[in-house]
Amino acid sequence: MSRSTTAHASGSSAGSPAGTPAPLLAVRDLTVSFTTPRGPVRAVKGVSLRLDRGETVAVVGESGSGKSTLASSINRLLARNGHIESGSIRLDGTELTELGEKAMTGIRGSRIGTVPQDPMTNLNPVMRVGAQIVEALEVHGRATGRAADDQAVDLLRRAGIEDAGARAQQYPHEFSGGMRQRVLIAMALACRPQLLVADEPTSALDVTVQRLVLDQMAELAAEVGSAVLLITHDLALAAERADRVVVMYRGEVVEQGPSAQVIDAPRHEYTRALLAAAPSLATPKITRTDDAPEIDSQRDVATRPATSDAVTGAGPGREVLLSLRGVERRYRLRGRREPLVAVDGVDLEVRRGRTVAIVGESGSGKSTAARLALRLETPDAGVASYRGVDLSTLGRKELKGFRRQVQPVFQNPYASLDPRWPVADVVAEPLRVHRIGDRRSRTEAVHDLLDKVALPRSIADRYPHELSGGQRQRVAIARALALDPELVVMDEAVSALDVLVQEQVLELMVQLQRDLDLAYLFISHDLAVVRLVAHEVYVMQRGRVVEHGDPVSIFDHPEQEYTQRLVAAVPGRRRVPR
The missing domain is CATH 3.40.50.300 (P-loop containing nucleotide triphosphate hydrolases)
Structure with a gap:
């Protein structure tokens, strides 16, 4: 700017x-x-x-x-x-x-544009995204009819959304979290406001789209003097x-x-x-290095065998928990003839006690890969397996057992915690669902879990809305640990946290891994955080893995042009911590 x-x-x-x-x-x-x-x-x-x-x-x-x-x-x-x-x-x-209030309503949107932090709760789920931008233009008298439609599509394009014409006809649930955030940015810029109040506008965006969006915001500020x-x-x-x-x-x-x-x-x-x-690409790693697997970065996945120990990061005595072999996932989208290929022939392994990260731009397929790992979706081709068992073959009883071993922690803990329940009930829910223990033993387990995530036991009687974002995320982690899982899938689990709380949560993750021999599948757009905690990293672009290996070597010396762009877009990427 x-x-x-x-x-x-x-x-x-x-x-x-x-x-x-x-x-x-x-x-x-x-x-x-x-x-x-x-x-x-x-x-x-x-x-x-x-x-x-x-x-x-x-x-x-x-x-x-x-x-x-x-x-x-x-x-x-x-x-x-x-x-x-x-x-x-x-x-x-x-x-x-x-x-x-009437006068303020006229100012909001026209003179003050707002980009809120949580896109899903700020978009109307029953309106197409293009119509929501058109509504903003029409309410403030900026455009109507076809002109408003054309402006809405142009705003989506300028906010970094590909195929904006077709996307304008879709609903918010058909967009990724990062794409929904870009829709909000387009809405905020629609009326060319004097002041743009952007509250964490890029916390859900990957670094390249973050740069594009912020550059676009800068251009608008220069253009209209906002x-x-x-x-x-x-x-x-x-x-x-x-x-x-x-x-x-x-x-x-x-x-x-x-x-x-x-x-x-x-x-x-x-x-x-x-x-x-605040982590940077110069921050020393905090993961343990004992028994670290010796892996060579897979610079061109098409030229090396997917089962090679050098590719998979095999370490002595480390059991393969999760395996994706040639998995594909396709979606039929409104307004598109051809299906969207979200995951395209991905090979990936997660071993016990290791942290494997997936990075890439919004829409690269990393969150879809996480859903395949959790058996929330099944692949259209290839095999997703856990301990060598094809997940698509699991019956109801076997699937329930799998859920005990693999637990998720999502980006927005407030959306994944029942607002009607106190923390004690939230954390104990998996124990009740799996009929583990009685009321007294579950209460003791909740207290032990709160101790593990460094939360006071007094917090058990409070409700999610009474907690800070960092406290809610710790509650989500405590709930994920309730069933003593082997693998925790963390999908952008620290991206919305401030740097002090993020540091505490990352250190907690590493300590729990040391104590419990946990494995993590860590989905993130923050390369500095990934470099800090991951043993291996997979770089995804348009559904495919383009690089794989040790995060230090990948991020310090990226060979693929796509990875080079990701690294170059990291703000303050070489700042040495104080």
């Missing part, structure tokens, strides 16, 4: 010095509270910041720091129990805190994309200034902790 020519000193003033233009957005002394059963909670405490036209400001901080509450306050979209206690929010001279408020937990992304960085901690701004200054010479201890926790 274009760098602002105006230098901003570290501090909290949101005013305009004499002789300088008024900012597009000025937040001054903002305090926001929420009413809870335990009493009022102040989520934002006296925050001040400014955005000039054409400027990008990144707000960073861990989960619960108040950064998303700040974004919601600017849009006046706080939860019902939240309210602005005091302070000012001015957009191009308009005091937003004094506007009624400002971008980027809410993110990715400090490398903030440093690369923002003119200024604002660091929040427990509802307060603890540091702000030009991005280079904040990232290269942080003054606050909390900022230094965030930087130290």
Whole structure:
């Protein structure tokens, strides 16, 4: 994004010095509270910041720091129990805190565009995606009829969606998580707003699409002179994309200034902790190296035998748990004559006690491979097997036994935890389903599992909405461990976590692997995280494996052009941790 020519000193003033233009957005002394059963909670405490036209400001901080509450306050979209206690929010001279709901409705979308974090809960599941963009254009009087349809398709194309005309006729459930996020970005940009509030807009996107989307957002900012408020937990992304960085901690701004200054010479201890926790492609691995298999990177999978020990990463005494041999998976999509080949002849093995990662762009087939591994889907060709048994041959009883051995942890723990149940019931659910133990023994098992994932036992009586994102993900891991599985399939399980919580969860994964000899199939678009924890990595492109081997050698010296692009797109990829 274009760098602002105006230098901003570290501090909290949101005013305009004499002789300088008024900012597009000025937040001054903002305090926001929420009413809870335990009493009022102040989520934002006296925050001040400014955005000039054409400027990008990144707000960073861990989960619960108040950064998303700040974004919601600017849009006046706080939860019902939240309210602005005091302070000012001015957009191009308009005091937003004094506007009624009708006036704010006219501003949202037209003058303030919003990209929320969770695409599935922010798209209408019964409307085609193109129609949802058309609706935004029509509501704000930007286009109607055929012109609106054409603009919707163009916006989808500019957001990085291939075959945008056909895709516009599909529904959100027919899109991957990353593609749904791009639909939201297209909707936010539809009316060319003055201010774009992007709350973790790329947390679900692979690095190449992330770059494309952020480049497109930058082009729009330069074209119409809009400002971008980027809410993110990715400090490398903030440093690369923002003119200024604002660091929040427990509802307060603890540091702000030009991005280079904040990232290269942080003054606050909390900022230094965030930087130290953020992985890069230079961060030392945290997986164990004892009994590590000696593998040669499979640079061209078409020229080497799939059963070679050098390819599979065979280690002495390490049993093959999961095996995919020549698996294919095809889907019939609305608006397309030819089927979409999501997985195309993939060979993959996961051995006991090892972490095998799959990386690739959104739509590369990595999540489909995970579903095949979990027997949530069956291949159209090839064989997916566990301990040598073809999964497609399992009857109901055998499949239930397989479910005990292989457990999933998904990207969005809030969507996979029943909001009506307290944590104790969520974690104990697999034990009840498999009729293991009685009420008393299950209660003891829940306490032991919470201990394993470093959560206090007192959390057992709380509900998912009362937990932070990192706590919910730990609950999901505890539930996955309830049946003592051999293999845990983690599909983007840490991508939505802030760097401090992500560091804790990754260290927890590695420790549990050491203690329990767990195997992980780790699906991720974050190459730095994969390099940190994986013993092997498979790089997928358009349903095929294009490289396979040791992640250090693959990412440090990629040979395939596709892998080179993935590595080159990693923000701050060579930053050495502090």
